[in-house]
Amino acid sequence: MSKLRASIIGGSGYAGGELLRLLLDHPNVEIGQVTSESNTGKYVHALHPNLRGRTTLKFASLSTLEPCDILFVALPHGETMQRIAQFAELAPRIIDLSADFRLRDANDYAKWYESNHTAPEWLPKFVYGLPEINREAIRGTSYISGVGCNATASILATWPLFAADIVDRSRGVIVEVKAGSSEGGASSSPSSHHPDRSHVVRSFAPVGHRHTAEVIQALSREGERVPVHMSVTAIELVRGVLATAHAFVKPELAGKLELKDLWKTYRQIYGQEPFVRIIRERQGVYRYPEPKILAGSNYADVGFDYDPESGRIVAIAAIDNLMKGASGTAVQCMNLMCGWEETAGLGFPGLHPI
Numbered sequence: 155m156s157k158l159r160a161s162i163i164g165g166s167g168y169a170g171g172e173l174l175r176l177l178l179d180h181p182n183v184e185i186g187q188v189t190s191e192s193n194t195g196k197y198v199h200a201l202h203p204n205l206r207g208r209t210t211l212k213f214a215s216l217s218t219l220e221p222c223d224i225l226f227v228a229l230p231h232g233e234t235m236q237r238i239a240q241f242a243e244l245a246p247r248i249i250d251l252s253a254d255f256r257l258r259d260a261n262d263y264a265k266w267y268e269s270n271h272t273a274p275e276w277l278p279k280f281v282y283g284l285p286e287i288n289r290e291a292i293r294g295t296s297y298i299s300g301v302g303c304n305a306t307a308s309i310l311a312t313w314p315l316f317a318a319d320i321v322d323r324s325r326g327v328i329v330e331v332k333a334g335s336s337e338g339g340a341s342s343s344p345s346s347h348h349p350d351r352s353h354v355v356r357s358f359a360p361v362g363h364r365h366t367a368e369v370i371q372a373l374s375r376e377g378e379r380v381p382v383h384m385s386v387t388a389i390e391l392v393r394g395v396l397a398t399a400h401a402f403v404k405p406e407l408a409g410k411l412e413l414k415d416l417w418k419t420y421r422q423i424y425g426q427e428p429f430v431r432i433i434r435e436r437q438g439v440y441r442y443p444e445p446k447i448l449a450g451s452n453y454a455d456v457g458f459d460y461d462p463e464s465g466r467i468v469a470i471a472a473i474d475n476l477m478k479g480a481s482g483t484a485v486q487c488m489n490l491m492c493g494w495e496e497t498a499g500l501g502f503p504g505l506h507p508i
């Protein structure tokens with residue numbers, strides 16, 4: 155089988171670098187171009203030192219981009235929507251990692267991103283790229299939007315509870331997200347300056363985090379708006395997200411639901427998923443999902459617990475934000491879109507100890 159040619163726009167960034175790492179090892183892909191405007195002409199390994207000896211590619215400018223089979227776009231929010239028509243002329247398949255095409259309702263951009271969408275006619279063409287909730291639509295599309303990393307962890311933790319309809323939908327869900335520093339991308343800012351960022355447990359979005367919109371969209375049915383209360387805290391990790399979600403069993407099941415029912419629900423929904431592992435051990439150190447052991451892996455570890463007295467279900471998910479939260483899922487989506495083995499190029503299981 156001849157390989158498909160994939161190019162990466164925004165290849166000097168963290169998500170772009172992770173895409174490059176994955177695609178260099180992918181059995182069905184060859185890399186076309188990798189762009190960076192501020193590093194044009196430099197070797198990609200100058201920015202991604204883990205790729206020394208693996209490629210002699212140099213960064214190209216966006217203005218020299220040539221046609222390819224699949225285009226990955228890893229630009230900051232607001233950039234892709236301005237150039238989507240131009241990108242679509244270059245490639246028949248596009249996977250955009252930004253938030254530009256994640257939300258179905260253009261009005262949500264004004265609300266959550268404080269600016270109007272500049273290409274709303276493209277929103278219905280994009281499929282929300284989370285295979286665990288959208289696999290068939292991903293298989294049949296040419297345009298895929300990446301998923302927010304905090305949204306990925308929040309949705310994967312809670313999806314089975316809402317899909318199986320065992321929680322009180324009117325009360326919705328409270329999600330506490332703890333996030334590593336690479337979420338913020340490669341550019342520095344006062345809050346990412348090492349003396350200020352290291353050792354933090356810092357509330358940076360107690361309310362109003364943009365990814366909340368995606369979680370509402372994913373968990374709600376037609377005509378419904380599930381309340382989602384998300385708070386995000388920056389913690390001492392480079393890679394990793396941990397979402398701890400709280401929902402309440404619906405009144406009809408109060409006093410009836412048991413832990414074994416949750417096991418059954420999570421197994422039913424995730425039993426066949428190649429990248430979701432249900433983690434709930436009775437003993438040992440790693441009894442619940444933990445991002446530490448997922449660095450570099452595409453697994454989402456999902457667990458749960460239940461307090462029958464209050465009816466509170468706690469759902470937990472851990473991911474590597476650059477993998478299952480960004481580039482890993484993007485490659486998983488490419489595999490589905492191209493009709494390849496869903497796990498191709500994504501075999502790395504993570505490290506222990508780390």
Ligand SMILES: NC(=O)c1ccc[n+]([C@@H]2O[C@H](COP(=O)([O-])OP(=O)(O)OC[C@H]3O[C@@H](n4cnc5c(N)ncnc54)[C@H](OP(=O)(O)O)[C@@H]3O)[C@@H](O)[C@H]2O)c1
Nearest residue numbers: 164166167168169190191192228229230252337339340480
């Ligand atoms: N980091 C994560 O955990 C994560 C997770 C999920 C989704 N995402 C999404 O993925 C996208 C990339 O995130 P990131 O963390 O990789 O960001 P990043 O490290 O800041 O990288 C941004 C990339 O975009 C390029 N760029 C910036 N402004 C540009 C412009 N006006 N024109 C052309 N190129 C431009 C930069 O190239 P130069 O070298 O020229 O500056 C760089 O290659 C974002 O939309 C983000 O929301 C990130």
